[in-house]
Amino acid sequence: MAIGSSLSVGLIGLKAFIVQMQAFISPGLPYFSIIGLPDTSLSEARERVKSACQSTGFSWPQTRVTVNLSPASLPKRGSTHDLAIAASVLSASGAIPHDCLANTVLLGELNLDGTVLPINGLLPILLHIRGQGVRRVVIPQANRSESELVPGLETLCIRHVGELIELMGGQASYHVTDETVLGRQGMEGTNVEPEGSTGDMGEVLGQTHTKWALQVAAAGGHHLLMTGPPGSGKTMLASRMPGIMCPLNEKEQLEVASIRSLCGTLPSFGISDLPPFEAPHHTASTAALVGGGSGVARPGAITRAHRGLLFMDEAPEFASKVLQTLREPLESGYVALSRAKGTTYYPARFQLVMAANPCPCGMGYGNAERCSCKEKDRVKYFSRLSGPILDRIDIQVEVPPVSHINPNQSSATDNSSTMRQEVVEARKAAMERFTEQGWSCNAQASGSWLRSMTSDKAVRLINDALESGRLSLRGADRAMRLSWTLADMAGRSSPGRDEMLQGIMLRTRTT
Missing domain, CATH: 3.40.50.300 (P-loop containing nucleotide triphosphate hydrolases)
Structure with a gap:
């Protein structure tokens, strides 16, 4: 019985969680299965992983290979786990040492020729594993620039599964084409001007x-x-x-x-x-x-x-x-x-x-x-x-x-x-x-704080608007928030009559 382990990270929204891969090679007819709530794209990793490993000269086990994704109760999706699945199988078969993947997270999608493709969602994943105390991560070369946004991690960037085998002390025979390298560099260097930054x-x-x-x-x-x-x-x-x-x-x-x-x-x-x-x-x-x-x-x-x-x-x-x-x-x-x-x-x-x-x-x-x-x-x-x-x-x-254009405006x-x-x-x-309170702006201020901190003179104007039907109770709170913003812009410590009137005016349409 041979078991190989590796670590990956799954995402549910922006919430990340560690996924442990365990590959078990056992006697039986040749069969490769992935269990632990994988989705369709992850189930298809069987063919990607098998072909990618064979592209390095690795002889795929002609027995039963089972990979478990733990925790089994959480759904796993996407091709992010391809590299970790391949590493667990390589470890179980002895192609790489069993202990070389300790405290190491592996992330990447695999192509059939063994090249490692970039993934989405790397940044929240890296932030999570840094908080979990993991200090080494293996990622696609095309994600290098994104990984540099999270310091404090030992990041190994690879282009092919063969590079992973060599980094971990094994031997591999592989070839990375120039088109693959150029493709990764092109993606890595993509950077357009952010939207909304050109107009004044x-x-x-x-x-x-x-x-x-x-x-x-x-x-x-x-x-x-x-x-x-x-x-x-x-x-x-x-x-x-x-x-x-x-x-x-x-x-x-x-x-x-x-x-x-x-x-x-x-x-x-x-x-x-x-x-x-x-x-x-x-x-x-x-x-x-x-x-x-x-x-x-x-x-x-x-x-x-x-x-x-x-x-x-x-x-x-x-x-x-x-x-x-x-x-x-x-x-x-x-x-x-x-x-x-x-x-x-x-x-x-x-x-x-x-x-x-x-x-x-x-x-x-x-x-x-x-x-x-x-x-x-x-x-x-x-x-x-x-x-x-x-x-x-x-x-x-x-x-x-x-109504008119002023060229000298x-x-x-x-x-x-x-x-x-x-x-x-x-x-x-x-x-x-x-x-x-921990609020960053007036729009987040609670109604109770507004009513207790706004002067009685200003609150009377709010009451007049409530009685006349110009404002609802929610609208009254929002008008008070506006008055506090206007006071901040005017350099005042609290809103007065003028700020409150302006707040009510901004709050209600005239038509």
Whole structure:
């Protein structure tokens, strides 16, 4: 009886867990089986592993080979475990020493010719194993740049299974083609400019009030809705908002990078302090927005927008069922996706920015003299944004059409750099105030804290708005959060009458 062991790591969402591989070579007819809740792609590893090992000159055992994936109660998916399965079989057969794989995690997908292909989700895996005390990891050469983001690990990068055998003290005969090397280098060097980094607020003509509202939203972490006719600049403004938001700190950068690693887009972005920007099309399905799929659910747009901005252009054109799925993530900051094989949790703490026309034809602004829509069509169009959704939007602002172009318009005060610096200062004041509570911005402040810390004079204005029906109780809390953000931007220690009136004004649409 011969048993070989190796270690790999599985992912359920962004949560990683150690997987122990045990290969057992026993007498019997030639057969190769993998047990321990593998999915279809992992079951197919039998052929990939067998062919890859034989490409090194290894003589595959002509007996029964069984590989167990432990813990057997957790589902395992994907081709990430190919290299570890191969290593366990090589260890059981004596091709490599039995003790050489101790405290070593092996990750990689195998090709039939033995080459080791890159994997998705490496960053959260490396962060997990470093926390578990593992100090050596074997990964594909194409993932080298991603592994450098996690110091403190002894990382061995390989291109072929034969290299693994040689590193572990065995002998192998293999050949790596130039096309394979070039392919890996091409993937490793891929790095495009992050989205949202090219536009500047100074390029947007006019819309001073809307820019100020966007700045307030960025300073306090507030959700925002812009309504206005086509061509007024709503999309242009939203796409430039990441440039005025607070830079991501180191922890937040790793969170965003881990999500991108899982989605396979990290090589296109790298590590950046620019908040992510996601803009799904209005035909997006529920699964595309919040995540989904069979087996273990995959992340959606709201998770990819974590710590950044989710922009929903033409918001009333989204299906009502899709919009309703935003209600829980907006409150909780995460999404729970339940499937037959378990529940997957993904982070989803994003800022929501919506843009909408005032009516189906888009001309129902001002006196609406150019509008061709019937009254019932106007009501039906905007009613697609339900009350519970609108109640969760802190800022609701009108974006009027630009009436004239000023070629000499100065952008010294409304460029992204200046606006971002003011946002950073306001956010810093809020973080100092919330040191004990652990909140990072005013949008996270609890209602009880707001009601106890806001002056009676300012609260009276809130009560007046509640009595008149302009605000709901949830809207009252959100208006108070806005007033605290406005106070931070003005350099005040607490909001007064003016900040509270402005907060209520930003909270309620005029049409």
